[in-house]
Amino acid sequence: MPRASSRRRLLRGTAGLAAAGLLAGGTSIIAAQSVRPAAAASSGSGDIPTVAAASDLKFALEELAARFTGETGRKLRLSFGSSGNFARQIEQGAPYQLFLSADEDMVFRLADKGLTVDRGTLYAVGRIVLIVPRGSPLETDGELRDLAAALADGRLKRLAIANPDHAPYGKRAEEALRHAGLWDAIRPRLVLGENVSQAAQFATSGSTQGGIVAQSLALSPQVARNASFALIPAAWHQPLRQRMVLIAGAGETARAFHAWLQQPAAREVLARYGFSEDKEEGGREKGAGSSRWTGTR
Template sequence: MRISMTKLLVGLLLSALAQIAHAEKITVAAAADLKFAMDEIVTTFKSSNAGDEVEVIYGSSGKFNTQMQQGAPFDLFFSADIAFPRELAKNGLAASEVKPYAVGRIVLWSASMDASKMTLGSLTDSKITHIAIANPQHAPYGKRAEEALRSSSLWEKIESKLVYGENIANTAQFVQTGNAQVGIIALSLAVNPELSSKGGYYLIPDMLHAPLEQGFIICKRAENSALAKRFANYIGSKPARAVMTKYGFVLPGEAVRK
């Protein structure tokens, strides 16, 4: 009996060591609008890929693009603007085709006001002195915010009130902390309970700006990574797509919500 138990324990130990030996780690660069959705997706992915590690770093798509052109060690890149991974692929820095994964939306959101009763025109109110948007120079959501404001003939009227976040999550933080009374942020952040509990949001009409078509690639350095390929495939799975829908993303082929 003791010998059998010993054999069993040794077998379990060897099995565990084998799993550790075959475990992989990948580092994912992801647009900040994916923060809540990607965290959930990684959690569900890891539940069926025990031992493997997926580290996600969130930030500005434009800055990630620049960093990867300079050799930053990322294995996958999820961009809020599909143009960035297309540029990397064109320059030979991708190990996969560029895959669209969602279309994002922008909203007005406030931690202190009922944004659901606002429109873009409300931003001209003299009581609103600080409006947060992501930096249009490198953040796709900021660029679309600027486009929407210009399309509405509001940019010149409210430009002096603008404060710029490094990325869309940083922009939402400005509003959360009171450094801005209202912000133009990602719908995917506004529907998260942490933000939605503080008030509603106003969905900005998508005809006011170019589509926020988003896409990802497996980076060149992960060319031989089985884990990178499994994670890329998982993004198209039913559970992952359900999470994306939950956070307000429009999936490829679906109709855009008006």
């Protein structure tokens, strides 16, 4: 897809959502503070650490941070975005103290450069879904048969995914579409979100007929009230092994939150948002691949 063309589609979709008041952003202070990545990177951390988190965690991590603050009295500053963008910002010296990535390879990359305390901890395995807003002509079909039919009969005009260039959930959406044999035909109709949270907003705002996004977002009450979804088979894409890591120099509060996220109560919240635990916690080093992913057909 030509970059200028995809950029125009992205801007048109963003403008429509901004008018509807649906774009993520702004600041909410309850127990934790949510800020945009650029603002987080330029703000002084003080004794309130800034946590860089993949946007599929938006609803789950806000709940977790509120619980952590309620239990400990320690405050956090949450910043949501694409894992690839956060990794680049950390490489450039952005003052994040804890990074929750949707792709463990990005954590390994930072660790190889000596920017982290260690090689991190696997905290969840994510899934992608086909999400369909109310009133869409698409069927909620995780094996994408109706999506193929909708391409052929003209029902599908636009489909939202996160940008595969830097968003792990966008890359997995691309892999699934390639597996289904739909990638080349559907590329001109894609609307790219800067991250998977924005893609979910595009998919459910009425500006597209649907999208491929994170199950964790589709399960949130804010999204579920306006859409239905179906899981896409895990074998259609590489696994979304999500790893968190403390950045070198992380303070006491960031370390406490990192440890707290590994407790059973935190894992229960993650499970409610569709995240699973990987029984092979030994970890997949970069380049090792996965025996579950069957690749494209």
